[in-house]
Amino acid sequence: MTAVDAAEHAGHDPAARRSAIRDGLGVGISVGLSGLAFGAAAVTAGMSTAQACALSLLAFTGASQFALAGVLGGGGNLVAGTLGAVLLGARNGLYGLRLAGLLGARGRRRLLTAHMVIDETTAVATAQPDPRSARAGFWATAISLYAVWNLSTLGGALGAARIGDPKAFGMDVLGPAAFLALLWPRLTAGRAEARVALAAMAIAVAATPLLPPGVPVMLAAVAALAGMVGAAGTAETGPAAEREGD
Amino acid sequence: MAVWIAVLATGLGCYALKLSGLIVPQRVLADPRVRRFTELVPVALLTALVAVQTFADGRALELDAPRLAGLGAAVVALLLRAPFLVALAAAAGTAALLRLAAG
Numbered sequence: 001m002t003a004v005d006a007a008e009h010a011g012h013d014p015a016a017r018r019s020a021i022r023d024g025l026g027v028g029i030s031v032g033l034s035g036l037a038f039g040a041a042a043v044t045a046g047m048s049t050a051q052a053c054a055l056s057l058l059a060f061t062g063a064s065q066f067a068l069a070g071v072l073g074g075g076g077n078l079v080a081g082t083l084g085a086v087l088l089g090a091r092n093g094l095y096g097l098r099l100a101g102l103l104g105a106r107g108r109r110r111l112l113t114a115h116m117v118i119d120e121t122t123a124v125a126t127a128q129p130d131p132r133s134a135r136a137g138f139w140a141t142a143i144s145l146y147a148v149w150n151l152s153t154l155g156g157a158l159g160a161a162r163i164g165d166p167k168a169f170g171m172d173v174l175g176p177a178a179f180l181a182l183l184w185p186r187l188t189a190g191r192a193e194a195r196v197a198l199a200a201m202a203i204a205v206a207a208t209p210l211l212p213p214g215v216p217v218m219l220a221a222v223a224a225l226a227g228m229v230g231a232a233g234t235a236e237t238g239p240a241a242e243r244e245g246d
Numbered sequence: 247m248a249v250w251i252a253v254l255a256t257g258l259g260c261y262a263l264k265l266s267g268l269i270v271p272q273r274v275l276a277d278p279r280v281r282r283f284t285e286l287v288p289v290a291l292l293t294a295l296v297a298v299q300t301f302a303d304g305r306a307l308e309l310d311a312p313r314l315a316g317l318g319a320a321v322v323a324l325l326l327r328a329p330f331l332v333a334l335a336a337a338a339g340t341a342a343l344l345r346l347a348a349g
Contacts, residue, residue: 026331051253058257061264068256078252086259091291096267097284101275105268114265119295126288168345170338173316176299177337179292180317184324186289196286197293204294208302220294224286228279 013130020128020137027120027178028144034174035149037166038065039156045073049157056153060146061118064088067213088214094221095122102126102134116142119175123182196227312348316341 035056042052047069055065064085071081096117099105102125105113116138125138156163166172186193200223207216275281300317301307320337328336 023330026334030331030334047249047253051249054250055253055256058254059260061260064256064260068252072249072252078248082252082255082259085256086263089260089263092260093263093267094284094287094291096264097270097275098267098288100268100270101272101281101284110265110268114268115261117264117268119292122288123292126285168342170312170316170341170345172299173313173320173337173341174334176296176317177320177334178330179296180320181324181330181333183289183292183296187293193286193289196290200290200294201297204297205301205307208298208307209305211305213304217291217294217298220290221287222290223294224283224290227286227290228282 013133016129016133017136020124020133021140023127023182024121024124024137024140024142025144027124027182028141028146029148030174031120031178032145032148033152034062034166034171035152036156036159036163037171038062038069038149039153039158040160040163041066041073041156042069042153043157043160045069047072047157049154052157053150053154056150059085059089060115060149061089061092062149063214084212084214087212087218090214090218091119091221092117094218095119098122099125099138102131103138104131104135116146118145119179120145123179127182127185192227196223199223199226312341312344315344 038056039049039052042055042065043049047055052069055068059065059068067088068081068085070076071078071084096114099113099117099122103113121138121141124141125134128134128137183197187197188194200220203223204216204220207219211219275284296317300313301309303310316337316339319340320333323333323336
């Protein structure tokens with residue numbers, strides 16, 4: 001079954017909604033545990049436990065948080081470090097363009113929704129076959145990830161000295177494996193999507209040695225432009241694209 | 247104190263960027279070409295992120311065998327239509343076992 005077929009058959013399917021919630025909880029809990037690594041890294045870099053927790057509560061976007069801790073630990077300039085950390089969060093703005101319509105967030109509710117617009121919630125929401133499931137998946141991911149990420153930040157900060165290398169548990173593979181699994185149906189169903197993905201990976205890897213961290217991934221947005229040109233006028237659309245207007 | 251300012255500024259800046267995408271007027275996004283772009287952007291950014299998290303450490307490209315094997319295990323699991331959590335467990339388990347074996 002292609003993604004488009006799935007979209008037509010899914011409708012307001014409670015099974016799709018349950019599956020979205022299950023995926024969301026799976027991502028939230030498993031990826032959220034890497035907050036242990038962040039808490040430990042932040043304290044090792046010289047932050048207090050309160051500062052590490054505040055950063056997880058307020059920034060709530062892992063890459064930016066690790067970047068700030070890294071600059072602090074390396075004795076780098078804090079102004080440049082802050083700018084770099086914020087720059088790493090720029091892709092969340094692009095996610096919002098997609099999620100605005102999909103989640104139907106309007107008015108003041110957007111202020112709360114915005115805080116949850118990150119890689120993981122976007123990956124789960126855009127993997128769903130209809131907007132209701134997308135919303136359910138988004139919030140299941142958001143709530144579980146926010147809770148686990150912040151609690152494990154605290155745990156990591158308090159136990160910094162005692163926590164072993166998270167890589168020993170393969171935790172560094174969880175993030176990319178989760179994104180890959182969530183993207184999988186779109187990559188295998190849509191030729192435009194597969195083209196965009198290959199181009200994006202090539203751009204990001206090629207740019208990594210040349211540009212500051214975070215910029216190569218943003219640059220890969222250009223691949224979406226290329227996919228748009230290549231796919232003009234075809235019926236290849238994302239799974240959640242068809243039923244957005246409710 | 248300087249660290250607190252950096253923490254608060256990072257939090258504020260990150261939040262502002264998250265909000266920026268959500269408050270773009272819907273009529274801008276209604277254009278079919280813009281809409282198609284916004285649909286493809288998460289695919290581009292998330293696959294780029296997978297590539298960077300897999301093949302890079304900071305600005306250095308690196309081939310970490312256990313990590314690559316873990317991602318490979320996830321791909322095999324996905325090809326076999328394994329459930330999402332099984333794919334995650336296969337990935338982390340493979341990487342962890344290989345690192346354990348390597349001492």
